[in-house]
Every structure is written in C-alpha cells, then in structure tokens.
Amino acid sequence: MALTSAKFTSARRTLWHRVRFQLGVGLLLAVLLPYAVRYPFDAPAGDLAALNDSLIGTTLALIAGYYAFRRMSHYPGVRASYHILPSFSASYGAALAVFFFARLDYSRLHFFFSFVLAAFWYYIVYFKLQRQQRLSIGVVPYGEVGPLFRIPDVRWTSLSDPTDAAAAYDAVVADLRFDIPDEWERYLADRALAGTLVMHVKQMEESLTGRVAIEHLSENNLGSLIPGIVYAKVKRVWDFAMALLAIPLLLPFLLVVALLIRLDSEGPVFFRQQRMGYRGHPFMMFKFRSMRVHAAEDARDSAMTRDDDSRVTRVGRFLRRYRVDELPQVINILKGEMSWIGPRPEAVPLSEWYEAELPFYRYRHIVRPGITGWAQVKQGHVADVEDVLWKLQYDFYYIKNFSFWLDLLIVARTIRTVLSGFGAR
Numbered sequence: 185m186a187l188t189s190a191k192f193t194s195a196r197r198t199l200w201h202r203v204r205f206q207l208g209v210g211l212l213l214a215v216l217l218p219y220a221v222r223y224p225f226d227a228p229a230g231d232l233a234a235l236n237d238s239l240i241g242t243t244l245a246l247i248a249g250y251y252a253f254r255r256m257s258h259y260p261g262v263r264a265s266y267h268i269l270p271s272f273s274a275s276y277g278a279a280l281a282v283f284f285f286a287r288l289d290y291s292r293l294h295f296f297f298s299f300v301l302a303a304f305w306y307y308i309v310y311f312k313l314q315r316q317q318r319l320s321i322g323v324v325p326y327g328e329v330g331p332l333f334r335i336p337d338v339r340w341t342s343l344s345d346p347t348d349a350a351a352a353y354d355a356v357v358a359d360l361r362f363d364i365p366d367e368w369e370r371y372l373a374d375r376a377l378a379g380t381l382v383m384h385v386k387q388m389e390e391s392l393t394g395r396v397a398i399e400h401l402s403e404n405n406l407g408s409l410i411p412g413i414v415y416a417k418v419k420r421v422w423d424f425a426m427a428l429l430a431i432p433l434l435l436p437f438l439l440v441v442a443l444l445i446r447l448d449s450e451g452p453v454f455f456r457q458q459r460m461g462y463r464g465h466p467f468m469m470f471k472f473r474s475m476r477v478h479a480a481e482d483a484r485d486s487a488m489t490r491d492d493d494s495r496v497t498r499v500g501r502f503l504r505r506y507r508v509d510e511l512p513q514v515i516n517i518l519k520g521e522m523s524w525i526g527p528r529p530e531a532v533p534l535s536e537w538y539e540a541e542l543p544f545y546r547y548r549h550i551v552r553p554g555i556t557g558w559a560q561v562k563q564g565h566v567a568d569v570e571d572v573l574w575k576l577q578y579d580f581y582y583i584k585n586f587s588f589w590l591d592l593l594i595v596a597r598t599i600r601t602v603l604s605g606f607g608a609r
Contacts, residue, residue, distance in 0.1 A: 200312050207250055214301035215242050218294050226291075234289035241279045241290060242298040249275035253306065255589040256596070268306050270596045272299060319354050321388070324368050327359025329385050335392050346371035355381040357388045394562055395577035396584055412586040416551065419591070423524055423552075427517040434511060441472060441508060448499040451477035454512060459529035462552045466532050467521040470512040474500025507602050510555050517555075525591045526554030527579040538572055548579045551586060558582040558590070561597040 199205050219239050226235045249272035256267045276299045283290045320339045323329050333340050341353070346367040356375050358364060361384075376382045383391075390396055442453045455473040458466050475495040496504065503509040516522040522529070527548045530538065539545045559578035563571075582590065 200309065203254075206306075206309050207247070210246055210250060210302055210305050211243065213305050214246055214298045215239065217301065218242075218297040221297075222291060222294055234291050235294060237283070237288055238291040238294040238298075241283060242276075242295060245275045245279040245295075246272075246298065246302050248278070249302065250306070252589070252592065256593040266600065267593070267596055268303055268310065270599075272302050272306070274592075276302075320352075322353040322356045324356065324358035324364060324372070326364045326368065327362030327385065329357065329359055332357065332385060332389060335389070338392065343371075353380060355383055355388070357383050357385055360384045390581065394558070394581050395574065396580035415587060419523065419588075420520070420552075423517050424520075426524065427514045430514055431518075434514070438511060441503070441511075444499050445473055445497075449476055449497045455509075458532045459553070460532055460535035460549065461521050461529055462549060464546055464549045467516065467519075467529075469522070469529060470515050472503055472509040472512060474503045474509045507556075513555050521552070523552040523554045525556055525594050526552050527557050527582065528560060529553035538576075542573055542576060545576060548576060548583070551583055556594060556598040556601075558594055561594055561601050 219235065222235055223232075226232055252275060253267055253271035256271065276295065280290075280295060282288075319337075320341065321332075322341050322343045323332060325342045325344070333342075343356075346365075356372065358368070358372060372382050445453050451473055453473060455471045455475070456468055457471070459469040461467040474497060476497055500509070513522055517524060529535075535545075557579070558581060559575045562578050563575055
C-alpha cells in the first residue's frame with residue numbers, strides 16, 4: 185500500500201508515524217554515528233575540517249532526501265519503497281556535486297556510510313509501517329458512492345446506522361452534493377469532531393486512484409484553471425538546459441539507432457507527424473521510425489497503434505518497448521513545443537476526434553505536452569475513446585497537482601516503466 189494512506193491514519197498513529205522520530209533517528213544513525221566513528225581517527229591527524237564539512241553536507245543531504253521521499257510517497261498508487269534509493273541518491277549526489285565544484289574538502293567514507301545507513305533506516309521505517317492493516321473506510325450509503333467499492337486494497341464498509349459511533353474507521357466518505365438525511369449529516373459532523381477524516385466522494389476517489397473525475401470544468405474539481413504559472417516558467421528553463429546537455433551525450437547512441445533502422449527496413453530514419461500541442465497549437469513532432477512505410481489510409485486509423493501491430497518492424501519493437509523511439513523529441517523540447525514531462529501529444533486527427541467525443545478534452549493542452557507523463561506511467565498506451573477518458577482523468581490529475589515533486593516522481597516511475605516495457609505497443 186502506498187504511503188498515501190498516511191493522511192487517513194491520524195486515529196492510530198504510533199511512534200513510527202511521527203516525522204520527528206523518523207528524521208531524528210535517521211540523523212543519529214546516518215550522520216552522527218559515522219561522524220563519531222571517524223572522529224578518533226581524524227582528530228589526531230588534524231583532519232577535522234573535512235569531517236566537519238561532511239557532517240554539514242550529510243545532514244542537509246539526509247533532510248533533503250527524506251523530504252523528497254515523503255513528498256513523492258504521498259501521491260496515489262505509489263509504493264514508497266521504490267523511491268527511497270532514488271530520493272537519497274539524488275540528495276547525496278547533489279551534495280557531493282556542490283562539494284566537488286566548490287572545491288571543498290570532505291570525507292568520502294563519511295558520505296558513503298551516511299548514504300548506506302540512511303537508505304537502510306528508511307527501508308526499516310517503510311516495512312515497519314507496511315505491517316499495519318489496510319485502510320478501513322466507512323461509506324454513507326447515499327448518492328454516487330458505488331464506484332468507491334471497485335477501488336482495491338481498501339476495506340470498504342457501507343454504513344447502516346447513523347447512531348453507531350463505536351466503529352473506528354480511518355475515514356468516512358459521503359457524497360456531500362447529495363441531499364442526505366439530517367441524521368447522517370449529524371453523524372458526519374460528530375465523526376469530524378471526534379477527529380475522523382470526513383471526505384467528499386470525489387476527493388476520496390482522486391486521493392486513492394490518482395485521477396480527477398471529469399464532470400464539468402469547475403474550480404471544485406481542478407482548482408485554478410491555469411496551473412503553476414511560476415513553476416511552468418522555471419520548468420521551461422530547466423527543460424531547455426537539460427535538452428542542451430542531453431544532445432551531445434545522446435548523439436553517438438542516436439547515430440547507432442539511425443543506422444539500425446536503415447539496415448532493418450526501407451524508409452526514412454525519422455517519423456514526423458503533426459501533433460496537437462501547447463494551448464491547442466499543432467506542431468511537427470519527431471520520432472525514430474518504428475513502422476514500415478505503408479500506403480496512405482484513413483488519417484485517424486493510421487494514427488492509431490494497436491496491439492501486435494503488423495506494421496511495426498523488428499527494430500521498431502525494441503525501440504517502442506524501451507521508448508527509444510521518443511528520443512528525437514529533444515528537438516521539440518529545444519523549440520519550446522514540448523517538455524520532458526507532461527501529457528502525451530496526440531496526432532491531430534485523433535485529438536480532433538477525442539475533442540468531439542469527450543468534454544473538455546482541450547483543457548489538457550494548458551501545459552506543454554511531454555515525452556513522458558503521469559498517464560503513461562499509470563496507464564500506458566491507449567486508443568479507444570473509453571480508455572482515453574481514463575487517461576484524460578490522469579492528465580487532469582497531473583494538471584491539478586502540477587509541481588516539481590510530481591515531476592520528480594514521474595521521472596522515477598518512468599525509469600521503472602522503461603525497464604519493464606509497461607504500456608508499450
């Protein structure tokens with residue numbers, strides 16, 4: 185179960201749930217203990233400056249890693265154990281980079297053992313918390329609450345007696361838009377006063393699934409209709425800088441891929457297609473060609489990729505499985521048409537079809553499309569309108585929670601998705 189459930193456990197919090205305990209023991213074990221072990225060896229040699237600098241560096245690295253780990257673990261469907269090593273590797277790596285480029289003295293052994301002990305401690309914390317039972321949530325049986333019972337890994341209970349205050353639940357959920365009887369409204373008020381989390385059905389569904397249900401474009405569902413303006417500007421600068429750094433590093437690999445494509449089948453190395461982009465403006469997107477060149481057909485059908493598509497070449501299957509075919513889109517990032525992370529851009533014919541079939545589909549263009557995104561790591565490739573509706577809910581969740589931490593989580597999950605080949609066609 186993801187640590188998303190932490191928000192529901194206030195009624196049964198233990199010492200292991202407390203931030204001060206988790207962070208305090210981590211600092212004692214992974215920062216002060218290595219310092220104490222090294223001190224007798226470095227003090228007589230007069231080499232305390234490097235050790236003291238390392239003490240400061242590892243303290244900041246551990247706090248930053250712990251904060252990143254907690255922030256990423258709060259998103260729905262996240263197994264926190266997958267993000268312990270990435271979080272602390274990033275924070276300790278950043279600290280070492282600062283020491284290296286600033287030419288500061290530091291103890292390599294202190295940093296190494298601090299990193300190992302930090303990861304070890306937070307794995308213990310994670311598995312200790314995982315031993316608790318599944319979430320137990322009571323449901324007030326009025327309104328649109330039926331879909332909740334299809335969400336797995338939760339013990340759902342349909343409540344029957346509003347006078348029964350003895351049952352202990354991690355949360356109580358109700359359709360607050362429905363005109364529920366007065367005795368149930370009193371029950372919800374009493375539960376809230378007793379410290380139990382009371383949530384609207386849509387908020388509960390979003391929190392557990394990572395999707396924003398689409399009814400109408402309201403502030404209740406999406407918050408501000410223009411997400412994170414400041415972060416969007418910072419992200420654009422970051423995207424451009426990373427693309428500039430990536431091109432010379434990727435170039436030798438891209439040349440090898442291009443050669444394999446030419447040897448495998450006739451046709452151009454690159455596949456170009458008009459996609460619907462930022463703020464609804466079409467742009468020309470680049471990919472490595474992974475299909476055989478075929479005669480023109482219906483624009484909408486040709487834009488779809490199906491399971492076991494016969495048009496995909498031998499090299500193309502490898503490129504698609506490991507998402508190598510997407511790498512030329514670094515050019516689109518440099519041009520400002522795409523981001524590293526965002527909703528995937530659809531072919532213009534498909535986008536126009538979806539806009540005609542699904543309400544508010546165009547709203548997903550409020551942020552730049554990306555090479556990878558929340559829907560890709562949660563659902564994978566889709567084409568049918570019914571599946572696109574689910575994907576759109578993931579896209580709306582990303583827009584609503586548009587932030588550095590969600591992007592960092594998507595990067596970590598993309599690595600796992602690429603290695604597993606999840607959602608490739």
